[in-house]
Amino acid sequence: MNDAQRASVKAKILSELERISKDVTALEEITRPVSAEDMDDITRMDSIVNKSVNEAALSTLRSRRAGLEYALKRVDSPEFGFCLECGEEIPLPRLLAMPESAHCIACAH
DSSP: OHHHHHHHHHHHHHHHHHHHHHHHHHHHHHHHHOOOOOHHHHHHHHHHHHHHHHHHHHHHOOOOOOOHHHHHTTTTTTTTOOTTTTTOOOOHHHHOOOOOOOOSSHHHH
16 A cells, blocks of 8 residues: 555545544434423334434444544554455555455455
8 A cells, every 4th residue: 555545544534533423423412311201102112212223323333433543543554454364455445435444355254
């Protein structure tokens, strides 16, 4: 991976971290408890279901953020961009799509 490609991946990581940060903040706001007095039974059930879905999305985003933060720490190391399983170079399109990837497509399956 050359310096320009590494810079592209780093920019993608930073962009994704910024987007995820905003999404996490929004989901944290949505999943805050709602007073039971403010809703009827149907609204309460709908709120419980929505909260569950939003909490799952929040968990997924937090996990991805952790992977991206780890990738950001490693992006300048010579080992970044190589599969941890087989040692082959991870294709640039995969790293641009999923900068947190630590495995090539073949080893990820």
